[in-house]
Amino acid sequence: MDQTEHSLEPRLRRVLTLLSDGELHSGQELGQLLGVSRTAVWKQLQKLGDWGVEVVSVKGRGYCLSGGLDLLERDGIEAAMDEKARALCSELALLAVVDSTNRYALERVPAPAAGFVCLAERQSAGRGRRGRDWVSPFGRNIYLSVVWDYEGGAQALEGLSLAVGVTVAEALEDVGVLGTQLKWPNDIYWQGRKLGGILLEMAGDPAGSCRVVVGLGLNMGMPETAAKGIDQPWADLHHIEPHLHRSALAGAILNRLLPRLAAFQVEGFGVYRERWHALDAFAGQEVTLRTPTQAVSGMACGVDAGGALVLNVDGERHSFYGGEISLRLAK
Known part of the structure; x- marks a missing residue:
């Protein structure tokens, strides 16, 4: 591009x-x-x-x-960031239009790149899990990607997407948005409706040195015309906290996210597990999990130490890891 x-x-x-x-x-x-x-x-x-x-x-x-526009402002983002977040942010890129902030971060950033942050006003080819499009109108929502480098490959990153979910929920609490919940493995919910999503992508050695791009999309002021492309109930932050500004929110997220990414190699998912359970949108409910080859129904029993979903199926507990999986409440 x-x-x-x-x-x-x-x-x-x-x-x-x-x-x-x-x-x-x-x-x-x-x-x-x-x-x-x-x-x-x-x-x-x-x-x-x-x-x-x-x-x-x-x-x-x-x-x-109509309705005005809340443009991202570098000064506003940096003013909202605390000293620790500013120290961990190696570069802050503000983009107008990009295909995908995750793709930009993966392809454009040379090594080493820990702490590279990019935000865009619009994504022309925003992506969610399982290759789905992410609706990304100009100047309305949060489209953010952060790069971090790790050792130990995929095994060292077990549960990272769940830890990021907890981090985003805490950042939203910091700016007055209460009642956020998490849906395994990477959706952010509010009152049963999707508020945002997380997409992690990895490059490098699956068993050694690797780079992770953490992508976050949050609905903030989603226009009804753009929302026609969303295939499930959704929420946006302006209906919850109307006076919240995009730049201030971006800074608040980075205050939580950058230190968590820096510490995750040592901490792992274990320190976030109970907090994730407290935010679990489907806890104790009957759900249906679908993979490309099967559908499994059972009671949602949280996640194990590695971040795998635990279902009680006919009295037996089974763990399911991420990938080409969808999870819904049982009909």
Whole structure:
């Protein structure tokens, strides 16, 4: 992907910043701000439309972004980060449009890369588990990836996605969002609806030195038009905590996430297991687990020391590890 697609052109940034208040602004005002003609203003607004940003035109009065827009701000993110998080963050990249923050982090970051953080305003090919698309409208949600390097390969990373889930739930509590729950292995729920998801991807030696990219998507101000692509009940943070800003939330997440990633090699999942159990959305309920070859129904009994899901099936306990698995409440 061409590098210009990652960065927000200064001219376009000024247009977005002006329109982000949700108020009407005339074409003349926009033209004066940019030092261009009204025709050139219209071309800039067309670019926003290509990114899925809905610009409302009111004849004779101007243009606006319905509901405004909360753009990511480097200063705002860094101001929300504490001293420890800033020390662990080796680089903070803010992208305008990218195919996937995880893919960008995996392909663009040279070794060593621990502490590389990237956030995007929009993902054109955001990904969830099992190859599913992740709905990623411009400037509305959180699309964040963090890189960390580990020794010991996949075995040393058992339960990491669950530990990240606990970490995100705690970060949300820090900013006043209570009642978050976790669905094994990597979904974030609120009142039975999906609020976000975690996607871990690994590169390197499966038994030795490896790099992990932790991807996080959180619904923050999901437009109804974009939500048509979501195939399950969903929630977003603006309905829970309307005054929360994206930059402040990103900083709060990094305050929790960066130290956890730094410590996980030593701590492992064990120190997070009971906290995960306290947040388990399906605890004690009848569920159905589906793999490519079978469907298993039983009572959800939490997770074992390695983060595997434990089901009570006809009086016997069975452990199931991640992969091509889906988990739903039994009908």
